[in-house]
Amino acid sequence: MTxxxxxxxxxxxxxxxxxxxxxxxxxxxxxLGMFTPGSGGEPRPGIAIGDNxxxxxxxxQLKLLPESIREEAxxxxxLNALFASGPRPLQELRRRVGELLDAGPxxxxxxxxxxxxxxxxxxxxxxxxxxxxxxxxxxxxxxxxIAAGVQLTPDDPLPTNYKWVPIAYHGRASSVRASxxxxxxxxxxxxxxxxxxxxxxxxxxxxxxxxEMGFYIGAxxxxxxxxxxxxxxxxxxxxxxxxxxxxxxVQRWEMFPLGPFLSKSFATSISPWVVTADALLPFRAPAFxxxxxxxxxxxxxxxxxxxxxxxxxxxxxxxxxxxxxRANGEKPVExxxxxxRHVYWTPAQxxxxxxxxxxxxxxxxxxxxxxxxxxxxxELGSMLELTVGGHRPISxxxxxxxxxxxxxxxxxxxxxxxxxxxxxxGFGSCIGTIVAAR
Ligand code: CA
Numbered sequence: 299m300t301x302x303x304x305x306x307x308x309x310x311x312x313x314x315x316x317x318x319x320x321x322x323x324x325x326x327x328x329x330l331g332m333f334t335p336g337s338g339g340e341p342r343p344g345i346a347i348g349d350n351x352x353x354x355x356x357x358x359q360l361k362l363l364p365e366s367i368r369e370e371a372x373x374x375x376x377l378n379a380l381f382a383s384g385p386r387p388l389q390e391l392r393r394r395v396g397e398l399l400d401a402g403p404x405x406x407x408x409x410x411x412x413x414x415x416x417x418x419x420x421x422x423x424x425x426x427x428x429x430x431x432x433x434x435x436x437x438x439x440x441x442x443x444i445a446a447g448v449q450l451t452p453d454d455p456l457p458t459n460y461k462w463v464p465i466a467y468h469g470r471a472s473s474v475r476a477s478x479x480x481x482x483x484x485x486x487x488x489x490x491x492x493x494x495x496x497x498x499x500x501x502x503x504x505x506x507x508x509x510e511m512g513f514y515i516g517a518x519x520x521x522x523x524x525x526x527x528x529x530x531x532x533x534x535x536x537x538x539x540x541x542x543x544x545x546x547x548v549q550r551w552e553m554f555p556l557g558p559f560l561s562k563s564f565a566t567s568i569s570p571w572v573v574t575a576d577a578l579l580p581f582r583a584p585a586f587x588x589x590x591x592x593x594x595x596x597x598x599x600x601x602x603x604x605x606x607x608x609x610x611x612x613x614x615x616x617x618x619x620x621x622x623x624r625a626n627g628e629k630p631v632e633x634x635x636x637x638x639r640h641v642y643w644t645p646a647q648x649x650x651x652x653x654x655x656x657x658x659x660x661x662x663x664x665x666x667x668x669x670x671x672x673x674x675x676x677e678l679g680s681m682l683e684l685t686v687g688g689h690r691p692i693s694x695x696x697x698x699x700x701x702x703x704x705x706x707x708x709x710x711x712x713x714x715x716x717x718x719x720x721x722x723x724g725f726g727s728c729i730g731t732i733v734a735a736r
Contacts, residue, residue, distance in 0.1 A: 304328070304392055305580055307721040310401040312409045313416070315348030322571075322714065322724025323348055325399050328392055329571035329725075330377055330536065336421030341375045346571050346726070347399055350416045360411055362398055364390040376429045377514075377572070381535045382661035384517050385575075388535065392576050424570035426476045427538070428514060428662030433469040433566065435510075435542060435666040436648050438641040440586065442508075442669035442679055449687040450550060461592050464599075464643040464651045466668075469542075470563035474664060476570045477539075477728045483705060483735040484564040486548035497551055501735035504546035504688060505703045508669040509616050509679035509711055511638050512540035512568050513645055514662060521658040527601040530646035533659065536572035537610070539711045539728035540666050543567065546682055546702065568664070569711070569728035577723060581715040582607040583639045585647075598654060599647050608644030612713045612725070613637055614670060616679070620698055621706030630710055631694055634684060636670050636677040638713070705734045 303309070304326065310317050311325040323329065323346040333344045333351050344351040357363050358372045366387035371379040380388070398408035398415075408415055437443055440460070447455030459465065475481075483505055487497040516535045519525050525533055542562060549561030585608045594600060601608075614637060617630035643651070648665060671679040678684045681702050684692055688701040703709070713725035 301579055302393070304396045304576070305720065307719065309396070311347060311399045312401045312405050313348045313350055313399060315350065316399070318348065319722070321348050322726050324721050324723060325396060326721040327573060327577050327723040328395055329573045329577065330380070330427065331571045332375070332377060332425040332427055333417070334423040334425070335417040337417070341425050343372060343374065343377055343380060344417070345395055346419065349419050351419050351422055352395060352399065353415055353417060356414050357398070360414065362394070362408060364394050366390050376662065377427045378429055378662035381428065381514055381516050382518070385532050388574065389576055392574065424476055424478070426474060426568065427570065427572050428664070430471040430474050430662060430664045431660045433471040433474055433664045433666070434466050434652060435469040435562070435668065436464055436466040436643065437668040438464060438643040438648065439668045439670040439679065440642040441640055441673055441677070442671040442683065445671060445678065445683045446669070446680070449682065461642070462596070464648050466648070466652070467557040469566065469666065471664070473563060474566045474568060477567055477730070479567065479730065480733045481543055481565045481567070481730045482733050484545050484548070484560065485735060486545055486560050487551050488547040489551040502545035502548055503702070505732060506544045506546050506681045507616065507703065507709045508542035508544055509614055509634070509636060510540040510542055510666045510669055511537055511610070511612065511713070512664050512666050513537045514572055514664060515649070515659045516661060518659040518661055518663065519653050522656040524653040524656060525650055525659070527599060527604055527646055527650045530649040531575065533649050534575050534645055536574040537578065537725070538572055539569040539614075539713050539725050541567040541709060541711055541728055541730055542666060542669070543730070544680070565730070567728050567730040569726050571726045573723065573725055578610055578715065580717055580720040581611045583609040583611040585609055585644050586640070586642045595647070599651060601646075604644055604646050608646050609641060610638045611717065612715050614711065614713050617710040617712070618694070618700070619708040619710070620694065620704065622698060623694070623696060624708070626696070628696060630708070633692065634676060634678055636672045636679055638667070638670060640670050640672050640677075641667050703732050705732050707732050
């Protein structure tokens, strides 16, 4: 992967809204997603451009796509087959769509067919990008791991294996939902109250969000084989924003010794647009700077190129809107900001570690980074951290206070990449609203 004309900051599109500096989807981005047009029809793959979506099925029918993009990969209700195509065809697709949407002569053909090719994003329905066979959630945000560890396991806040092994658990794929889907407050067992021996049973009282990035697997690997670190980047098609909803009381009671189960499996929200690894090339960042006392990664997790540019510089922010705020027409309030760079293990290290035992990753599999908190108090990626385990409520501008999330609360995650000399690109948003337990 190298920088090319698709990253040229001077490039403009004939789609006007893509040239607005505030858009997340300029012509330099071109993220992939699944949508149903407002006019109806089947879910189909598309590419976001400004306030619009380029319909890949229509583009294929008009014979505008590269030959390497097979019909069977486009006429699908998920992006799995397209992701399985591998990095080369997806790069060719990005190049071609850039040409089609260019304000210059290469965009003339598509511009003439704009009414067939473009749909308004606001009136379309956006879906989960892939049929997710497997969802794995890592724990690579070291600042979160320490802060959460202080509360959950005060004697051993950062597990002794943390700096050696990228820790993860197998999450629940069936309950991953696209942004916009509501999240019902889960029931579960809560830790016994003081003086009690039996757990309480009822709706979760400590419902939380977790700010994460998610990424999708491309072709994957055969069972029994592994993906070496220098090839792992080719397996990452692109990234989305991910909210790993968490029931903290349920988690505290259930998680030892096998890890989270029902405290996480009830819902995970993802943003609908997959920002490709190609689009993110200008925004690569060095791997986490390990303090000198930290061990070097074992050889299978060590690669110079990965150390130099294995992370991403994505500005992440979380907004909260309560039911009362919305009723009064008040804007969501930003409750924290962080950066995707604050992960101790790079996404490529996660892929390599995941497969080192021969476990097969499949096209469209989703991998979460773990909660991405930063080092400061303004960069805490969950209510657990923001309120110090519910001991210090946060105050909102309208006077409301929160320890954990209340029914009607809406959490929005946003992500944006900015670097001098390049066009800024964004991820859109990942939104979920809590509805009462039933
Ligand atoms: Ca998580």
